Amino acid sequence: MSRKPEDIVSAAVVKHGSGREAVMGILTDVNRELGYIPEEAIKAAAKAVDVSNAEIYSVLSFYSFFSTEPRGRNIVRLCNTISCEMNGSSDILDAIEKELDIKTGETTADGRITLETTSCIGLCDESPAMLINDTPHTRLTPEEACKILAGLE
Amino acid sequence: MPNVSVTINGVTTSVREGVTILDSCKTAGVEIPTLCYHPDLSLAGNCRMCLVEVEGWKTLAIACVTPVTPNMVINTHSKKVRHARRTVLKLLLAAHNVNCPECERNKNCELQELAEKHNITFNEYQTSPKPSSIEEVSPGIMRDNSRCIMCTRCVRTCEELQSVAVIRPVGRSASVNISTFMDLGLNNVPCTQCGQCINRCPTGALFETSEIRQVWEAIEDPEKFVVVQTAPAIRVGIAEALGLPTDRTTGKMVAAIRGLGFDRVLDTDFTADLTIIEEGHELISRLKKVLVDGDTDTALPMTTSCSPGWIKFIEHKYPDLLPNVSSCKSPQQMFGALSKTYLAGKEGVDPSKVICVSIMPCTAKKYEKERPEMRDSGYKDVDYVLTTRELASMIQEAGIDFDNLHDEKYDRWMGDSTGAAVIFGATGGVMEAALRTAYEIVTGQEIPFEGLNIIPVRGMEGIKDAAITMPDKMASGFEFLAGVTLKVAVVHGLANTRKLMDKVRAGEVDYHFIEIMACPGGCLGGGGQPIPTNPTVRKKRSDAIYEEDAVLHFRKSHANPEIQLLYAEFLKEPLGHKSHELLHTHYTKRD
Amino acid sequence: MSEKRILTAAEQPEAGAALKKSLEMTKADVVFEVRESNMRGRGGAGFPTGVKWNLAGAASGANKMVICNADEGEPGTFKDKLLLEKYASKLLEGMTIGGYAIGSSQGIIYLRAEYPYLVPGIMKVREELISKNFLGEGILGTDFSFDVEIRMGAGAYVCGEETSLIESLEGKRGEPRNKPPFPVNSGYLSRPTIVNNVETFVSVPYIILNGSEWYQDLGIGSCTGTKLFSISGDVENPGVYEFQMGSTIGELLEVAGVKDVQAVQVGGASGTTISAGELDRKLSFEDLPPGGSVIVFNSSRNMMDVLENFLEFFVHESCGQCAPCREGNVRLLDTARAIRGGKITSREELKPFFMLAEVMKLGSKCGLGQTSPNCFVDIITKFIDFPDGKGGM
Numbered sequence A: 001m002s003r004k005p006e007d008i009v010s011a012a013v014v015k016h017g018s019g020r021e022a023v024m025g026i027l028t029d030v031n032r033e034l035g036y037i038p039e040e041a042i043k044a045a046a047k048a049v050d051v052s053n054a055e056i057y058s059v060l061s062f063y064s065f066f067s068t069e070p071r072g073r074n075i076v077r078l079c080n081t082i083s084c085e086m087n088g089s090s091d092i093l094d095a096i097e098k099e100l101d102i103k104t105g106e107t108t109a110d111g112r113i114t115l116e117t118t119s120c121i122g123l124c125d126e127s128p129a130m131l132i133n134d135t136p137h138t139r140l141t142p143e144e145a146c147k148i149l150a151g152l153e
Numbered sequence B: 001m002p003n004v005s006v007t008i009n010g011v012t013t014s015v016r017e018g019v020t021i022l023d024s025c026k027t028a029g030v031e032i033p034t035l036c037y038h039p040d041l042s043l044a045g046n047c048r049m050c051l052v053e054v055e056g057w058k059t060l061a062i063a064c065v066t067p068v069t070p071n072m073v074i075n076t077h078s079k080k081v082r083h084a085r086r087t088v089l090k091l092l093l094a095a096h097n098v099n100c101p102e103c104e105r106n107k108n109c110e111l112q113e114l115a116e117k118h119n120i121t122f123n124e125y126q127t128s129p130k131p132s133s134i135e136e137v138s139p140g141i142m143r144d145n146s147r148c149i150m151c152t153r154c155v156r157t158c159e160e161l162q163s164v165a166v167i168r169p170v171g172r173s174a175s176v177n178i179s180t181f182m183d184l185g186l187n188n189v190p191c192t193q194c195g196q197c198i199n200r201c202p203t204g205a206l207f208e209t210s211e212i213r214q215v216w217e218a219i220e221d222p223e224k225f226v227v228v229q230t231a232p233a234i235r236v237g238i239a240e241a242l243g244l245p246t247d248r249t250t251g252k253m254v255a256a257i258r259g260l261g262f263d264r265v266l267d268t269d270f271t272a273d274l275t276i277i278e279e280g281h282e283l284i285s286r287l288k289k290v291l292v293d294g295d296t297d298t299a300l301p302m303t304t305s306c307s308p309g310w311i312k313f314i315e316h317k318y319p320d321l322l323p324n325v326s327s328c329k330s331p332q333q334m335f336g337a338l339s340k341t342y343l344a345g346k347e348g349v350d351p352s353k354v355i356c357v358s359i360m361p362c363t364a365k366k367y368e369k370e371r372p373e374m375r376d377s378g379y380k381d382v383d384y385v386l387t388t389r390e391l392a393s394m395i396q397e398a399g400i401d402f403d404n405l406h407d408e409k410y411d412r413w414m415g416d417s418t419g420a421a422v423i424f425g426a427t428g429g430v431m432e433a434a435l436r437t438a439y440e441i442v443t444g445q446e447i448p449f450e451g452l453n454i455i456p457v458r459g460m461e462g463i464k465d466a467a468i469t470m471p472d473k474m475a476s477g478f479e480f481l482a483g484v485t486l487k488v489a490v491v492h493g494l495a496n497t498r499k500l501m502d503k504v505r506a507g508e509v510d511y512h513f514i515e516i517m518a519c520p521g522g523c524l525g526g527g528g529q530p531i532p533t534n535p536t537v538r539k540k541r542s543d544a545i546y547e548e549d550a551v552l553h554f555r556k557s558h559a560n561p562e563i564q565l566l567y568a569e570f571l572k573e574p575l576g577h578k579s580h581e582l583l584h585t586h587y588t589k590r591d
Numbered sequence C: 001m002s003e004k005r006i007l008t009a010a011e012q013p014e015a016g017a018a019l020k021k022s023l024e025m026t027k028a029d030v031v032f033e034v035r036e037s038n039m040r041g042r043g044g045a046g047f048p049t050g051v052k053w054n055l056a057g058a059a060s061g062a063n064k065m066v067i068c069n070a071d072e073g074e075p076g077t078f079k080d081k082l083l084l085e086k087y088a089s090k091l092l093e094g095m096t097i098g099g100y101a102i103g104s105s106q107g108i109i110y111l112r113a114e115y116p117y118l119v120p121g122i123m124k125v126r127e128e129l130i131s132k133n134f135l136g137e138g139i140l141g142t143d144f145s146f147d148v149e150i151r152m153g154a155g156a157y158v159c160g161e162e163t164s165l166i167e168s169l170e171g172k173r174g175e176p177r178n179k180p181p182f183p184v185n186s187g188y189l190s191r192p193t194i195v196n197n198v199e200t201f202v203s204v205p206y207i208i209l210n211g212s213e214w215y216q217d218l219g220i221g222s223c224t225g226t227k228l229f230s231i232s233g234d235v236e237n238p239g240v241y242e243f244q245m246g247s248t249i250g251e252l253l254e255v256a257g258v259k260d261v262q263a264v265q266v267g268g269a270s271g272t273t274i275s276a277g278e279l280d281r282k283l284s285f286e287d288l289p290p291g292g293s294v295i296v297f298n299s300s301r302n303m304m305d306v307l308e309n310f311l312e313f314f315v316h317e318s319c320g321q322c323a324p325c326r327e328g329n330v331r332l333l334d335t336a337r338a339i340r341g342g343k344i345t346s347r348e349e350l351k352p353f354f355m356l357a358e359v360m361k362l363g364s365k366c367g368l369g370q371t372s373p374n375c376f377v378d379i380i381t382k383f384i385d386f387p388d389g390k391g392g393m
């Protein structure tokens, strides 16, 4: 059982404080635990730091890692910037989309995987590369990438 | 700050150190185009229209945000600057749904004006035309983001002037747009419908939800008895909305409206006076309950209730203080309720045939008339609300030559006005009107201010207050107020209101009565008033209002002859049974 | 000039040695030493670090802040990641010295969201330094206290711009601020703040230990010290290399193992695109602003692919606040696609877009919009042939 969004926010406020500068920390905590930031969490965060709901929504909409849409248990972020692109990341993307039968930005029907592309993740010397949740995977081939995804819970 | 010497386009002048390049150019009579800049708001520096060349700089300087430094050499129309300006302008236009003839802001649009001034007849950057997208609909406000240039003036208005902060940039890069929490739309978030954002939008991205079509249809329907009421602030706004100099033009306005084909032209001033009587008695009765009966349930300070933006604000933000709000309906809604009862009777028409249209300086009035509790006449009390701008547009459509009209008078029964009612249009006006009447009720004497002008509550300061000590000798029945010092406050703009209400909530102030207007300047600066708005414009409108007050025969609400008749024949007494039924209301806590 | 490993040398000076030496100096002397070293910030803009510290030290205001910019997001850059992974001890020491120098007791590392796996390692080093009294309360028996926390970004390249980074730390959208005021006077929560790159802070202990003269002898002219380069693309041995400032791009490529060169992108997507004929250009602020990234393209690469990829990056990463950058990058991308699609076939038709590029450089609010057109101008000018000549103006 996962915690309620409001409870995650309360715990985050204990950790990061209730000043305006705590917002990124609070949102990050919610986003990591639930994979996304639900409406109730935005309201709770807005209340905790005393700004409008619209303000928090505006802030989170700025950052690629935050989402208000429920996402899969695993978030795959495949780099599509130049060095990875030169080493075949678009082939990998095609292979993954086919394998999972979803498009970039979508989540598998079983809620297992959300597929996203990302700007450079600093793994250019080991490209092509992707992050799965917090873990980097490098020197991918289409087959390799699909195999890694198959192993995800 | 000491003065520094700067050179603008080759001319050396002396300006205060620290002022912006824009301001110093203004002082020097040099015009610089701007879009995101607005004198009421903080500086954003995001449109990049105001760029100028500063000698020694690698990049161009942004005039609106860059302070001058000693011996700065500024050029505002070098080749570089002109090219850059045109390019920025073209970029904005390229991302814009340019369709001026079908735009609410045609001929009153800052983007259009700049395009014209810069002779933009061809745009290399225009790739594909942007389709129109009406993205938000609410009773008062509409938004079409295809006309938005992301200047954030609306965002800053909502946050800085109104402390409401329901609109913010959402997303980033080219997909950024102005939106609400979870993109729910203005109707589903705590927007007060004040329309201040509309007044500061440089383009047609924000506009009122129009009811012009419905009003024409009502006028054209021979079955309907269409009565119109004009709010106090319209008479100083309509000329401006028609492109004429700001002036009070009550007589012409009445003539023009009659010319549109309304059956009766009446005055919200009439119910403004009525509000004063009802609200004045409510205040006295609250004071009595507290001072004489020691009642702890009666809430003080009492606040006014005529500004629907303020009502929506308190319902969202300070629901615990709702008992402090006067139960009086706003003058518009009092008028609506009476138009379908009292007036219908006087005119001998079937109330179901009466259509009540109000001309308001306000977009929140469009929301107010939709409130479910505003049906005490047995019908929807007010059917349609037009803003000052919409009225101007109808006058133009009808081809009426406003400037050459002869003055006409309001129709009878609900057409009499007093100076007290006229000043409802300015911040401090309700308070002044209330004091003129309430003081006289309780003391039997005129309020002791030179010419009845209660100067301390006038003017554009955000929060004003005054104290008036009652004489020892009071009118009979009001002896309990003898020697009491009545403390009042006046506030306009919701950001100022929030400051004051926080103090009220914390028990830090001991006012008895507070006038609250949602819009900066009061109704004269309302969200339905002519665009643009700025301190200079508001000052002019305010001057016109106080001039009108000074020349009117009756200056006190209780002196209004038609009001006296209304009480004698219909209402019987202030706060009486009929009043409670038709003129008072209740409020709702909102999320 | 040549490869020279100092920051990444196998033999590292003892942890805390430079801090110890600094605390024996006056604050002014520490700032002086950094200033004399002539080191310029390693985050891209190349502002002299000592000058920045001096301004922040002199600024009035309580609770001064030391912020490390670890948002490394420039395409092709991963040198800060290496430092954070292997040399965090030197980073924290450099930040602590910075804190001492400007009179601050609070440091923040703004770490990009893409590097969460680095956090445990950095925190472990922090614990070690605290246990040795190199960090924390009353450092080395003095009354100087300093501590560092890590705050995470959330995926926005523009947050590497220092005022955008500060906005983000304050819990806001990462939209760059108008300057002035500069962070040294009014930064995080309006406090005087220094923002420096990871590599900048890591270099500080070496300057303190070895002296500014030693540092000046590394590099050429006013470009002193060594510099890390992340090399990727068509090279045999991609990775991080440390070279003296003023080395040529050719020297770099030789060490990394490059045979076939069509073009090299220096300084990331916002940097400079050079052709094979320019390999003797020097990596220095005067010639080729070094940044941290070198990407090599061999002759099989279509440079228009590269351009499109870069512009897609900028269209995605612009904060969208100011008109030239928000709208301009979209138009440049449209134009690049139009060239590829054969809709633009002459230099003449490109004129307005070179004008646009110029206006973006001159009129954008921050470095992103001011540099994003570089690749458009460079690649079209140097690599694209039109019937009426090469692409430039």
Ligand SMILES: Cc1cc2nc3c(=O)[nH]c(=O)nc-3n(C[C@H](O)[C@H](O)[C@H](O)COP(=O)(O)O)c2cc1C
Residues within 6 Å of the ligand: C040, C041, C042, C043, C044, C045, C046, C047, C049, C069, C070, C071, C072, C073, C074, C157, C158, C159, C160, C161, C162, C163, C195, C196, C197, C198, C200, C201, C366, C367, C368
């Ligand atoms: C779009 C943009 C992105 C930037 N990204 C980074 C970055 O990832 N890391 C960094 O240290 N500096 C980055 N900078 C430069 C910073 O604004 C700032 O100049 C730098 O952190 C100052 O540190 P330094 O003087 O030590 O280089 C970026 C600038 C811009 C305009």
Ligand code: SF4
Residues within 6 Å of the ligand: B096, B097, B098, B099, B100, B101, B103, B104, B105, B106, B107, B109, B110, B111, B112, B147, B203, B204, B205
């Ligand atoms: S917003 Fe202005 S420029 Fe745009 S369509 Fe309307 S009038 Fe024309």
Ligand code: SF4
Residues within 6 Å of the ligand: B141, B157, B158, B162, B164, B165, B166, B167, B186, B190, B191, B192, B193, B194, B195, B196, B197, B198
């Ligand atoms: S109408 Fe008023 S409250 Fe609503 S968005 Fe506009 S400024 Fe804000």
Ligand code: SF4
Residues within 6 Å of the ligand: B147, B148, B149, B150, B151, B152, B153, B154, B155, B178, B197, B200, B201, B202, B203, B205, B206
């Ligand atoms: S809606 Fe109007 S005021 Fe608001 S950002 Fe758009 S153009 Fe500016």
Ligand code: SF4
Residues within 6 Å of the ligand: C158, C175, C176, C317, C318, C319, C320, C321, C322, C323, C325, C326, C364, C365, C366, C367, C368, C369, C370
């Ligand atoms: S140049 Fe681009 S990233 Fe920088 S402020 Fe403007 S829109 Fe934002």
Ligand code: FES
Residues within 6 Å of the ligand: B033, B034, B035, B036, B037, B044, B045, B046, B047, B048, B049, B050, B051, B062, B063, B064, B065
């Ligand atoms: S008016 Fe100066 S940037 Fe918009």
